[in-house]
Amino acid sequence: MPAMNAESSWDFRDNQELTASHAYNKEGYIIEKADFQYLELIKHDIERAFYEFPSITRKDVQKLENAHYSISHDQSNNLRLHIMKKLYRNTSFHRNYYNTAKNIIHSLCGNELAMQKRPGLSINLPQNRNDVLPIHADTWNGVSPFELNIWIPLVNCTNSMCLYILKRDNYKRRLNDSKELLRLTSDELFNELRDDLTWIPIEYGEILAFDQSLPHGYSLNEERDTHWSINCRFKGLHTPYWDKKLGEYFMPITVKNCTRLGMNYSHPDNWI
Template identity: 35%
Template sequence: MNFLEKAETDLSATFIKSGYVIKPCENPSELDKIRNKTVDLATKFLGVSTPANGGEFLDKIASLVPVEKLNSFRLHIISGLMAEPWFREAYFSCARSLVETIVGNELVMQRNIGLSIQLPGDDSSLLPLHSDSWGSECSPFEVVLWIPLVDCFGTKTMFILPPDADAKWRKKVHEFADIGTERLYQAIEPEIEWLEVPYGNVVLFTPTIMHGNRLNQESTTRWSMNIRFKGLFTPYSDKRLGEYFAPIAVRPASKIGMKFTMPGGFNE
């Protein structure tokens, strides 16, 4: 039986077939708020004035941030965003109905934020080909909500290997154990998809499939954020509830059930 509405069924089918969906942000004003705060944190770190165009400022940040300062710059922005009490809810609001359709409405959310700042030609910020669920840390029940703060395209974005191709190559991964991930990438490269994601859109994808990024050969900088979500009652791996994940949506029946204790005497 399937009691989902047609739109939910169609979206679910697309996600299962492609491993991802790209949709317009559901709360553009909150996305703008996140980007504006990012720009504010960046200008304070660099000691420069607030730009007239935040997106253009982020695109051209390479002219202001040398590679050797990039990590401290990135950590400054992450800590500044996480210090804002509104940030996590704002992030979730950018794709609330999308996450609820794909994952469910009783949810946990990653406590921290992933932030990628990939300068043109910089090989220090690469995320090699991988699948998060190959290790013991990631549960296959997780999804990643990936949100760009600038237009992402070409080599300035991420790539994924679609599920059918991923299943085929997953059986052959052991053949590359001694020759490395780069050789595996070269083998799968004809089948990967590069995600074109203009600012104002979001990506939800499953980390069970192979994905990653490459050297940014575009003229502008990639800025993207990622946070994981999963169903509250789905299995956890090493990333535990209360440590890596925090509950954000727990329904009343679940709260009652988790507190319920049987009275004594009935089984005696």
Template identity: 30%
Template sequence: MALIESFVAEKDRALAEEFTARGYVIRPVDDRAALDQMRREVVGLVCEHLKIDRPGDPQDFLDHIERVVPVARLNDLRLAVYRAMNAKPWFRPTYFALARSVIEALVGNELAMQNKVNLSIQMPNDDSSLLDIHADVFGGETPYQVVMWLPLVDCHRTKSMFILPHDKTKAVTPRMSEVGDGGMAKLYAMVEKDLVWLDVPYGTALVFTPNCLHGNVLNRETATRWSMNCRFTGLFTPYTSPEKKIGSFYLPITTRAVSRIGMAYRPPGGFEE
């Protein structure tokens, strides 16, 4: 039959079902050449900061940054790369382009994007950059968002991050008061058996709802994690947090012509009251 029976394209429906059940999807990036070029830029900034020559193998270089940087200097390096990358006008558009198809299918095509892309570097056995189990909504974040998490090296097991799938998070959320004074360690113990340790190789992007419980632990692998993350939300969704407002924390990135016209519309004027 030539007629169409669903408003939703089949591939988008399958993606949405997977995302809704698990709370995350992992997909190859939309533009591998752009990812490779972006990673070369990061490596270039690292070498500039450290005043060393560019390496032949960027993945091996980043994986084993501990060979050239002591852990005490790591945060200075991270901040230097974070600031320099975020100052580049191509950085946020390129970052978005890497997972555009997934973000548009899951969130919409009129989007607002966090004003900065974050950078995490976690050396093996470095306990200075751990993120306890949490859901971002606990900290006042909008529930109408996804996080796009992008590895610059192959990330798996404790070198990656963990998430409690969406159905499991929804089941445990009403029981949160049982945690009591036990804090996040008690919560972690309650859900530990159901946590998924995400295998996110270089060349893929993870998109997840931070309404799901998630976090990381001490990196017990033999190589350093390098990952970036940034939030995306629908342009026309509620913005309830005073700090996480549209126009400052979130910036519109793909406003469509009809929305611009609609927002600029003024009723006819000049009439007497």
């Protein structure tokens, strides 16, 4: 197969795809507008599950960003697991998630897709060290580099509420280091890379598509509001899967007709 790192006369992507791809390739991420009607359905499902959590101390909290008024630090992970269990009882949540980000997924990843079976929910209460997500890249742990992570904030995220990432140019520059960085603890690695990291401000109504092969994570939330976000991986159905397998971690969601027919094809051996 020809090298795919440069455009050629055989690159038939339209201008919209090329523009999105150039931005994604330069920074390692791109921010796009969500399809708001589907985003609101996602948020409604999460809010309903939140208010059904038995350990909530105050039922009058009307905004997700004020969740810390009704939940203790030691209950944040239990709340997260409770909500995830509620969300994934059927595929309506997954369908709404896909439709929320459909345009950018198709531009960057294609339209014959597999989707992560259980998207990940993040709830980061102010000053709760248990909610910190240590710096990592998903590909360091058996995740395919062919995946696209669609990260959706459910509240406005600024400063320490943001996802941070090592932008692609900084990552390429630091790859020349010979410091055996992956042998460091996560805290040591964070401190080593901290000056090169970028915290990405984003508002509710926007979506972040990012390359999960770049180091990223959440630091301690030092703001006054609770961070809420959800992330889900998409990939081309026929691309390599590594440790996260189709039918286990991923489910096919947009299998086209020729693929379906080809999978069921039987050669007429009896005619020979």
